[in-house]
Amino acid sequence: MPAEASAAITTPTVTPTSTIHTPSPSAPSTPRENRTTSVQGDRGPFRTHIEDTLDALRSDPDREVLVHGDQRLTAGQFHSLVHRMAHALVARGVARGTTVTLLSGNLPETVTARYAANLAGCRVNHLYNKLSAEVQTAIVEDVETQVLIVDPRYADRAAEITAATPVPHVLLLGESKREIGADLLALAAAQPAEPFTARARPDDVCTIRHTGGTTGHPKGIVTTFEQADRMARTASAVRPAGEEQARQLACTTLAHGAGMLADVVIRAGGAVVLHDDFDAGEVLAAIERERITRLFLLPPLLYELLDHPDSAHRDLSSLRGLTYGGCQASPARIADAVRRLGPVLVQFYGQNEAGGISVLAADDHDPDRPERLRSAGKVLPGVEVEVLDSDGKDLPYGELGEICVRSDGTMTGYWKQPELTAEVLRDGWLHTGDIGFLDAEGYLTVVDRLKDMIVVVGGHVYTTELEDLLNSHPKVRQSAVFGVRDADRMERVHAAVVPVSGVEVAAEELRAAVREQRGAMYEPAHIAFLDALPLTDAGKPDKKLLRQRAEQP
Structure with a gap:
C-alpha cells in the first residue's frame, strides 16, 4: 500500500479482536475520549525484546541463525557475539542513551551490532545505503550520532560523512583497506562472552527509523523500548499455516521491513538468509x-520475480508466506502471483509512524475477486482505525477520508520535530496521510497518499487508481503515476510505464484506454516509457526522482 512499510507480518492464526471506529449509517460514533485500546497486564520487571530473543537462542546453540554467502552463524555464535559487542561498546565509553548509527549492508x-547497541541501552539509527552522502550526513548529524558502525564496503562513504560531521567513535565490522576506525569484531573478540546486563529502560528510545524520503527529506521516527517490546510480542503471535521452522530470505535492506521480520524469525x-540486494x-x-519459507517484497520487486525467466522452472514449493506491502500493488499482478505461487501471498499495510495497521490474509487472495485484492485487508488485533473527513469527523462506510490509527505501535513522535509531531499525532491518533475507506465487512482500502493525489481541473486524480488501470493493460508490466506542475503552476498527470518485454505500445493507445475507462480527467498529459522503474533503497517506485526528471527542460 502507498505508505511506509512496517514489520512484515505473515498470515495470522489468531482470532482478530481489532476495533474499527467508523460508524455505519445507523450507528452513531462513540465519543473519541471514551475509546480505548486494551493494555497488556504487568509482566513484572521490564525486559527488552532483545533479552528475550537472546534467551531463546540459548536453548539450541547449534542451530543455524544467519546465512550470508558461505558464512553461517549459529545461535550460540550469535549469542556470544552480541554480548561481546555490547561489552566492547561500553569499554569504549558508550553510555546508555547514546545514538549508534549503522552504515551497513x-x-x-x-x-x-544492532542487538548489542540496544542491549547497551543505545538508540539505533540504520541508514538507507542508497541515500546520497549529503542526506546521510544530515541524518548522522541530526540524530546526534556518537558511534558510527560501518560495513567495510562502505568505508569510503563513512570517511566522506565524518569529514563533514565528525563522529566521536567510528567502528568497522571487520578489516578494511581504509583505516577510519577500530575493528569492532576484534574489540569484541577480546571481551568476555558472559551475558551483558541490559541497560535500557522502557521509555528510552530504541530506534530512530527514517522514512524512505520519497516525498521529501527523510523524517526520524522515534520508537521506545517498551513499544518495540510490545510490537515484537504481537508479531511473534502470527505465523504462516503449515510452517514448522521459518527460513526467511532478506533480499531488501535490513533498515526497512526485512530487518523487523528478521527479528521475528530469529x-x-x-533462520535468516541474507542477500546484499535484490536480484530476481x-x-x-x-x-x-x-x-526458504518466508519472503518480504515490495510489489515492484514481486513483479520482477514473476517476470524472470527462471520463475517457471525453479522449485518454490517451500514458500509458506510471501508478504508484500510498502506501496500500492496491482490487483492484476497479484492475481497472477497467486495463480503462479499458490495461496501464500499476504498483503501487509503499515507505516513506520503507525506500526502495523491491517493484513489481507492468504485466504482473501482470490484471483477472481479483484475488488478484494484492491483492499489492504482487515485491521490487526489491538489496532483502532478511523476514517475522517477534513473537519475531523468520522465517515460512514464506503466514504473516502484520511485513515487515522491508534495502537501500541504508534510512534512517540518525529525526532526533534515537535511541530510536525503535533500535526500528525492528535489526541493519541496518528494521521497517516493516506486516503481510503472501510467497507461494511471491515476491509480497509487505501486509495492514495494525500501528497500523491493530483489536483486537476474538474477534480482529483488518485494515482493508485490510474496505476491499477495501466497495469491491467496487456502490454504494460509496471507503471508509476505522479503529478508535475507546468509553467502556469497547474498539475498535470504524468505516467512512467514499463512495457511488457518485446511488445510495442504507443502512448496514444494507453491514453485511449484511460479515456474509455476512467474519462479524460485521468488521461496522462505525458507518458514516458522506461526499461525499469527507478526504486528507492526500500524497493518503492522513486516518484520524487521521476518528478525531477519530468521537470527538467
Missing part, C-alpha cells in the same frame, strides 16, 4: 537452494 554482523527459532534470479535460486 545486509551482513550478519549488522544484526548483531526469536521464533528460525538469485532470489529464485536461493528459495530453491535454502528451502
Whole structure:
C-alpha cells in the first residue's frame, strides 16, 4: 500500500479482536475520549525484546541463525557475539542513551551490532545505503550520532560523512583497506562472552527509523523500548499455516521491513538468509537452494520475480508466506502471483509512524475477486482505525477520508520535530496521510497518499487508481503515476510505464484506454516509457526522482 512499510507480518492464526471506529449509517460514533485500546497486564520487571530473543537462542546453540554467502552463524555464535559487542561498546565509553548509527549492508554482523547497541541501552539509527552522502550526513548529524558502525564496503562513504560531521567513535565490522576506525569484531573478540546486563529502560528510545524520503527529506521516527517490546510480542503471535521452522530470505535492506521480520524469525527459532540486494534470479535460486519459507517484497520487486525467466522452472514449493506491502500493488499482478505461487501471498499495510495497521490474509487472495485484492485487508488485533473527513469527523462506510490509527505501535513522535509531531499525532491518533475507506465487512482500502493525489481541473486524480488501470493493460508490466506542475503552476498527470518485454505500445493507445475507462480527467498529459522503474533503497517506485526528471527542460 502507498505508505511506509512496517514489520512484515505473515498470515495470522489468531482470532482478530481489532476495533474499527467508523460508524455505519445507523450507528452513531462513540465519543473519541471514551475509546480505548486494551493494555497488556504487568509482566513484572521490564525486559527488552532483545533479552528475550537472546534467551531463546540459548536453548539450541547449534542451530543455524544467519546465512550470508558461505558464512553461517549459529545461535550460540550469535549469542556470544552480541554480548561481546555490547561489552566492547561500553569499554569504549558508550553510555546508555547514546545514538549508534549503522552504515551497513545486509551482513550478519549488522544484526548483531544492532542487538548489542540496544542491549547497551543505545538508540539505533540504520541508514538507507542508497541515500546520497549529503542526506546521510544530515541524518548522522541530526540524530546526534556518537558511534558510527560501518560495513567495510562502505568505508569510503563513512570517511566522506565524518569529514563533514565528525563522529566521536567510528567502528568497522571487520578489516578494511581504509583505516577510519577500530575493528569492532576484534574489540569484541577480546571481551568476555558472559551475558551483558541490559541497560535500557522502557521509555528510552530504541530506534530512530527514517522514512524512505520519497516525498521529501527523510523524517526520524522515534520508537521506545517498551513499544518495540510490545510490537515484537504481537508479531511473534502470527505465523504462516503449515510452517514448522521459518527460513526467511532478506533480499531488501535490513533498515526497512526485512530487518523487523528478521527479528521475528530469529526469536521464533528460525533462520535468516541474507542477500546484499535484490536480484530476481538469485532470489529464485536461493528459495530453491535454502528451502526458504518466508519472503518480504515490495510489489515492484514481486513483479520482477514473476517476470524472470527462471520463475517457471525453479522449485518454490517451500514458500509458506510471501508478504508484500510498502506501496500500492496491482490487483492484476497479484492475481497472477497467486495463480503462479499458490495461496501464500499476504498483503501487509503499515507505516513506520503507525506500526502495523491491517493484513489481507492468504485466504482473501482470490484471483477472481479483484475488488478484494484492491483492499489492504482487515485491521490487526489491538489496532483502532478511523476514517475522517477534513473537519475531523468520522465517515460512514464506503466514504473516502484520511485513515487515522491508534495502537501500541504508534510512534512517540518525529525526532526533534515537535511541530510536525503535533500535526500528525492528535489526541493519541496518528494521521497517516493516506486516503481510503472501510467497507461494511471491515476491509480497509487505501486509495492514495494525500501528497500523491493530483489536483486537476474538474477534480482529483488518485494515482493508485490510474496505476491499477495501466497495469491491467496487456502490454504494460509496471507503471508509476505522479503529478508535475507546468509553467502556469497547474498539475498535470504524468505516467512512467514499463512495457511488457518485446511488445510495442504507443502512448496514444494507453491514453485511449484511460479515456474509455476512467474519462479524460485521468488521461496522462505525458507518458514516458522506461526499461525499469527507478526504486528507492526500500524497493518503492522513486516518484520524487521521476518528478525531477519530468521537470527538467
